[in-house]
Amino acid sequence: xxxxxxxxxxxxxxxxxxxxxxxxxxxxxxxxxxxxxxxxxxxxxxxxxxxxxxxxxxxxxxxxxxxxxxxxxxxxxxxxxxxxxxxxxxxxxxxxxxxxxxxxxxxxxxxxxxxxxxxxxxxxxxxxxxxxxxxxxxxxxxxxxxxxxxxxxxxxxxxxxxxxxxxxxxxxxxxxxxxxxxxxxxxxxxxxxxxxxxxxxxxxxxxxxxxxxxxxxxxxxxxxxxxxxxxxxxxxxxxxxxxxxxxxxxxxxxxxxxxxxxxxxxxxxxxxxxxxxxxxxxxxxxxxxxxxxx
Amino acid sequence: xxxxxxxxxxxxxxxxxxxxxxxxxxxxxxxxxxxxxxxxxxxxxxxxxxxxxxxxxxxxxxxxxxxxxxxxxxxxxxxxxxxxxxxxxxxxxxxxxxxxxxxxxxxxxxxxxxxxxxxxxxxxxxxxxxxxxxxxxxxxxxxxxxxxxxxxxxxxxxxxxxxxxxxxxxxxxx
Numbered sequence: 001x002x003x004x005x006x007x008x009x010x011x012x013x014x015x016x017x018x019x020x021x022x023x024x025x026x027x028x029x030x031x032x033x034x035x036x037x038x039x040x041x042x043x044x045x046x047x048x049x050x051x052x053x054x055x056x057x058x059x060x061x062x063x064x065x066x067x068x069x070x071x072x073x074x075x076x077x078x079x080x081x082x083x084x085x086x087x088x089x090x091x092x093x094x095x096x097x098x099x100x101x102x103x104x105x106x107x108x109x110x111x112x113x114x115x116x117x118x119x120x121x122x123x124x125x126x127x128x129x130x131x132x133x134x135x136x137x138x139x140x141x142x143x144x145x146x147x148x149x150x151x152x153x154x155x156x157x158x159x160x161x162x163x164x165x166x167x168x169x170x171x172x173x174x175x176x177x178x179x180x181x182x183x184x185x186x187x188x189x190x191x192x193x194x195x196x197x198x199x200x201x202x203x204x205x206x207x208x209x210x211x212x213x214x215x216x217x218x219x220x221x222x223x224x225x226x227x228x229x230x231x232x233x234x235x236x237x238x239x240x241x242x243x244x245x246x247x248x249x250x251x252x253x254x255x256x257x258x259x260x261x262x263x264x265x266x267x268x269x270x271x272x273x274x275x276x277x278x279x280x281x282x283x284x285x286x287x288x289x290x291x292x293x294x
Numbered sequence: 295x296x297x298x299x300x301x302x303x304x305x306x307x308x309x310x311x312x313x314x315x316x317x318x319x320x321x322x323x324x325x326x327x328x329x330x331x332x333x334x335x336x337x338x339x340x341x342x343x344x345x346x347x348x349x350x351x352x353x354x355x356x357x358x359x360x361x362x363x364x365x366x367x368x369x370x371x372x373x374x375x376x377x378x379x380x381x382x383x384x385x386x387x388x389x390x391x392x393x394x395x396x397x398x399x400x401x402x403x404x405x406x407x408x409x410x411x412x413x414x415x416x417x418x419x420x421x422x423x424x425x426x427x428x429x430x431x432x433x434x435x436x437x438x439x440x441x442x443x444x445x446x447x448x449x450x451x452x453x454x455x456x457x458x459x460x461x462x463x464x465x466x467x468x
Contacts, residue, residue, distance in 0.1 A: 008316065010317055010322060010325075011315065011316070011317065013325045013326065013328075013329050014317070014321075014325050015325065015328060025423070026332050026336070028419075028423065029336060029416055029419040029420060029423070030336060030339065032415075032419040032422070033336055033339055033340050033343075033415050033416055033419055034339065034343065036340075036415050036419070037339075037340050037343035037344050037412075037415060038343060040344075041411075054411065054414070055340070055344070055411065055414070055415045056411070056414040056415055056417070056418040057418070059414075059415045059416075059417075059418040059419040059421075059422060060418040060419070060421055060422040060425075061422065062419065062422060063418065063419045063420065063421065063422015063423040063424075063425070063426075064422040064423070064425045064426060064429075065422075066422075066423070067422070067423050067425065067426025067427075067429075068426055069426045069427070069429040069430060070426060070429060072426075082423070084426075084427075086423055087423050087424050087426040087427045088424075088427065090420040090421075090423035090424040090426075091420075091424035091427065093329060093332075093333070093420045093424075094417060094420040094421050094424055095367075095378070095379060095380070096326060096329045096330055096333055096363070096367065097333045097336075097416045097417040097420050098378075098379070098380045098383070098417055099330060099333070099359065099360075099362070099363030099366060099367065099379065099380070099383045100333065100334070100337050100356075100359045100363065100408065100413040101380070101383075101410075101413040101414060101417060102363075102366065102379075102380045102381070102382075102383025102384040102387065103358075103359045103362050103363065103383050103384070103386075103387040103405060104387075104405065104408065104410045104413050105384045105387070106383065106384040106385065106386065106387025106388035106389075106390075106391060107387050107388075107391045107401075107402055107405050107406075108410070109384065109388050109391075110387075110388045110389075110390075110391035110392045110393070110395075110398075111391070111393070113392060113393070118465075118467060119462065119465070119467055121461055121465065122457075122458045122461035122462045122465065122467070125457050125458075125461050126454040126455075126457045126458040126461070127454075128453075128457060129450065129452075129453035129454030129455070129456065129457045129458070130450045130453060130454065131453060132449035132450055132451075132452060132453020132454070132456075133445075133446040133449035133450045133453065134449070135449065135453075136445050136446075136448060136449035136453075137442050137443075137445040137446045137449050140441070140442060140445050141438075141442045144438045144441065144442065145438070146438055146439070146442070149439065150442065153439055153442045153443065153446070154442060154445075154446055156446075156450070157446055157447065157450045158443075158446070178439075179439065179442075181431075181435070182435045182436070182439030182440065182442070182443060183439065183442065183443040183446055185428060185431055185432050185435050186432075186435065186439070186440050186443035186444070187443065187447070188425060188428055189425055189428065189429070189432050190440075190443075191447070192418065192421065194444070194447055195447070195451070198447075198448075198451060202451075202455070205452075205455075207455050207456070207459050208459055208462065208463075208468040210458070210462060210467070210468055211455045211456075211458035211459035211462055211468070212455050212458075214454060214455070214458040215450075215451045215452070215453075215454035215455035215458060216451075217454075218450055218451070218454070221378075221380050221417075222417065222418060222421050225414050225417070226418075227451075229410075229411060229414065246410070250384065252454075254381055254384060257377065257378065257381055258377070261376075
């Protein structure tokens with residue numbers, strides 16, 4: 001099964017028979033890149049923190065806005081150029097475009113190798129910080145009147161491994177499946193912008209930039225990048241070198257990529273199902289909060 | 295048990311044509327290399343606009359990046375470890391850039407000509423375009439689930455940050 005899904009997912013990178021769609025895709029990206037880089041980085045203070053707007057944030061917003069299902073659905077001429085095939089090609093291209101960034105992260109991580117080893121215990125223990133989602137989001141979900149959806153929605157930040165575990169265990173059409181898909185979709189559509197803004201603002205909490213940079217690694221390369229680059233820009237080398245912030249975030253992200261699946265299966269799910277059984281009768285609307293209500 | 299492809303839930307399957315059929319490894323290598331060259335051009339453009347570094351000055355570093363990228367993509371495809379190609383690219387570059395690596399200095403000098411932020415812009419442009427595939431599905435997500443997701447984001451971020459803060463202070467690192 002794995003071979004087939006991998007192959008299907010890569011099929012759009014084939015140029016044979018879709019040269020026109022490829023040209024339109026890459027020229028659109030070129031246009032977005034040029035516009036985003038010409039605007040450049042904009043930083044301004046807001047309240048106690050800073051707003052950091054990087055070219056990568058303009059790029060994700062421009063890409064989404066130009067796509068066939070957003071502005072394209074309103075303007076026929078745009079949809080003829082930036083059509084659904086463009087989005088289909090862009091999807092595996094995202095993985096390929098990550099290669100230069102991966103190499104850059106590797107070169108940043110190597111010089112701070114000894115710092116990273118010294119911080120080993122913090123790296124391992126902060127993986128449990130992902131359980132913060134359960135403590136904060138589960139009560140809120142119950143107060144909003146959600147039932148078993150809240151298990152899927154609040155169990156973790158729901159990147160691909162979580163999506164796989166929940167849909168495997170409960171089915172994508174189950175309440176839990178709807179919940180996990182909600183968090184997954186919200187992360188996909190809003191995550192980069194959200195964490196880009198949060199990364200710039202987070203130093204205002206008084207937490208140390210290194211602790212914040214570890215928190216940026218949560219299993220999604222784009223979210224981690226938006227979060228850590230904004231954080232590095234906001235800190236501006238004061239106390240902690242920008243490269244160190246980036247390398248701590250990348251290492252934490254790599255670690256989450258490796259442990260995330262087991263974290264959900266062995267810790268996240270057992271904790272949230274027990275907590276749900278305790279909290280649902282208390283916080284849930286409709287008193288008994290019976291299963292499969294919706 | 296493996297997570298299915300992220301978009302498989304959101305995108306209805308299309309009728310199978312020749313261009314949709316699965317790829318052999320040699321074909322995958324050739325097509326990936328073409329796409330890596332496209333990405334290299336886009337990154338060099340972003341690099342020029344962001345830092346003023348010309349194409350020629352950054353070319354050796356970019357050539358190394360393309361080479362490592364190709365190996366990483368193949369590792370991601372062939373090694374049955376559920377690690378993304380991004381992780382392999384990072385690990386390969388990490389190994390080459392370690393203090394005791396014989397090629398550390400020339401490798402870092404070449405790759406250093408490519409700006410970090412410049413590599414991020416093309417990625418997010420492709421990401422934005424590909425999110426277009428999912429906006430239809432997003433309309434089915436109720437505002438309550440979006441609100442819960444935002445709390446999930448805050449929860450995982452500050453949960454990790456608080457633990458890191460505590461452990462790093464206990465170790466005397468910060």
